Amino acid sequence: MHKLLMEIPASLETERLIVRKYEEGDGRELFAMVERNSNREHLSENAENVARLATETDAEIMARGHSADWAGRRRFVMGVWLKGDDKYAGEIWIEPDRWDVPSFHIGWLVDGGYEGQGIATESARRCLAFLFDDLKAHRVSAIMRDTNPRSRNVAERLGFRLEGHLRDFRVDHDKRYGLLHFGMLKTEFGDA
Numbered sequence: 025m026h027k028l029l030m031e032i033p034a035s036l037e038t039e040r041l042i043v044r045k046y047e048e049g050d051g052r053e054l055f056a057m058v059e060r061n062s063n064r065e066h067l068s069e070n071a072e073n074v075a076r077l078a079t080e081t082d083a084e085i086m087a088r089g090h091s092a093d094w095a096g097r098r099r100f101v102m103g104v105w106l107k108g109d110d111k112y113a114g115e116i117w118i119e120p121d122r123w124d125v126p127s128f129h130i131g132w133l134v135d136g137g138y139e140g141q142g143i144a145t146e147s148a149r150r151c152l153a154f155l156f157d158d159l160k161a162h163r164v165s166a167i168m169r170d171t172n173p174r175s176r177n178v179a180e181r182l183g184f185r186l187e188g189h190l191r192d193f194r195v196d197h198d199k200r201y202g203l204l205h206f207g208m209l210k211t212e213f214g215d216a
Contacts, residue, residue: 051084053112061136170202
């Protein structure tokens with residue numbers, strides 16, 4: 025089936041979370057997250073495009089762009105909200121690598137005020153089910169800096185396998201860092 029004809033859910037739920045595509049007005053929550061809990065500093069190393077948001081308007085433009093990308097099946101970027109109090113806690117992004125395989129990349133970020141509560145693991149696990157069940161993925165990869173142990177721990181808890189380490193691969197502010205490449209096949213999902 026052609027990717028534009030696929031019926032895919034715009035909202036996913038877990039026991040504690042709602043993970044959904046961005047909607048009009050979500051830029052306000054996205055920008056508020058960037059501004060609190062020293063998130064801008066942390067995101068500047070791991071999600072540079074989010075860290076560069078200078079105004080609520082910039083964040084709203086980004087959120088609406090994510091919504092347009094979703095409709096065109098170019099990217100699937102979703103906000104993560106806590107059930108009950110509807111607080112914005114983070115983001116999951118999924119990017120198609122090759123629709124013919126099909127293979128995708130997944131990434132996550134969590135508001136520093138919610139780190140250590142399992143939100144990244146819980147939301148990413150639900151998104152892996154979305155990838156394998158709804159998008160019919162054969163393979164999913166997660167790539168992160170080797171200087172980000174929290175993200176590495178999430179990948180390992182989810183059952184990703186380390187497939188490569190590109191040592192001293194990039195430089196940011198005169199500091200070298202490498203990239204960790206993790207992968208998971210459909211047949212491996214749920215093994216962890």
